[in-house]
Amino acid sequence: MVVNLCQPHFSTTAHCNKLCADGYDVTNIVSADPSLRKQGFKLEYFLRPPLHVTLKFGFPVELCRVDVELWPWGMDRGQACKRLEISTSSDTSALSKAQDGLPQTDVQSQSSSQSEFKQVARCELTEETQVSFSHSNFRPRAPFLSAPPPPPASSRQVKLWSRGLHSLSAVTQLRVTVPCGGAASSLGLKALAVWGQPARCCPAEEVERIQRTQEANERRVEQSERNHLITKQFSIPEEFLDPLTQEVMALPMLLPSGMSVDASTLEEYQKREAAWGRPPNDPFTGVPFTATCQALPNPQLKSRIDHFLLQKGMVRRDGTLGGQDQGQNPQASRLVTSSVQGRSQTSPSFTKTSINNNSTHSTDENTDTSQVCSDCSRSVSVYSTSSSSIYRLGCGHLLCRACVQKDSKSPNSTNKSGCIFCPTCLSRTPRNNILRVHY
Secondary structure: OOEEOOOHHHOOEEEEOOOEOOOOOHHHHHOOOHHHHHHOEEEOOOOOOOEEEEEEEEEEEEEEEEEEEEOOOOOOOOOOOEEEEEEEEOOHHHHHHHHOOOOHHHHHHHOOOOOOOEEEEEEEEOOOOEEEEEOOOOOOEOOEOOOOOOOOOOOEEEEOOOOOOOOOOOEEEEEEEEEEOOOOOOOEEEEEEEEEEEOOOOOHHHHHHHHHHHHHHHHHHHHHHHHHHHHHHOOOOHHHEOOOOOOEOOOEEEOOOOOEEEHHHHHHHHHHHHHOOOOOEOOOOOOEOOOOOOOEEOHHHHHHHHHHHHHHOOEOOOOOEOOHHHHHOOOOOOOOOOOEOOEOOOOEOOOOEOOOOOOOOEOOOOOOOOOEOOOOOOEOOOOOOOOOOEEEOOOOOEEEHHHHHHHHHOOOOOHHHOEEEOOOOOOEEEHHHOEEEOO
């Protein structure tokens, strides 16, 4: 098909004669990032016309259509006039070297920066923002036989003029000019598309390379569309996503502002705040935490997240999403590490969960059904004011951090053998098999 030469895989470059606004650089119109292309190009507000945007193509092209979209009018809509001009340059030295089969990068580097541009179209706008400049005598050639997509229905149609043998059929540079415009309107290009095909003077090897590049890009687009359809089939509710990282929350924490973020996100935020000497605070309001106003776990939201992900079979132990084929052997999230008769008190779980290659498997026979420390009977719930780090032994029983340290420092402990003694079942667990768990 006729190709859009502003696509990034064609190595088209864009230049401007004025200072671009921050975030609206002229390279956005040929960027590989779709969000940047959608953002468009805009001048600083204090700059005035004329504006020149010059495109340099990686090979001589035959123009089919040029679609230009300007920024919406301001308060001067219908009272001022914008002029839009299209000019082309056909460097004869570049064309002769292209016919000799020289690399196009060498041809462009040797071409003069002061190329002669010929005006091939012009129009004046009072309210319109979209214009399509078309070449009436354009005929597609193999291997680009398909016609380009139709222009926008609301765009103004303007014909391109022929100003010589190569003015439209062998273009190396194209310039879009706004010589005058309304003082109350933004100056720049919201979108630009140049449709065409390789010129007749391009060597056969160059045409084949362009065709391969275009076909590879079409395959990437098709794959991206398929992935998007799969994602839509398993669309994740927005309330399950961290508003700061847009990832599924593994341990949602309810903030005083009413927002919920993942515990790891909140921890990272507090570390960065501490680096600047600021106390722990709400990321959305900046209000410091107090003893009566701080982040708390959100078990209701956590339960709904786990139920949704386990139902879809797309959850991993680190809380991120996986492929659909993982549904045959789903695993609970990193928070669900202990189960009661195959189901945790806070979220769905499984009776047999593989923790890692070096750890044991917890089953119904060796799983402790109480969420208390096996030694001091202290509650291990996050809602307990005396809760601390909790560790699970190989037998399935739990020990708090204080009891683990006490067992290590006790003169009667088995620390010399590298094992921890369980006071409930009298079994021993190697230190490298002890896991820290969360409730």
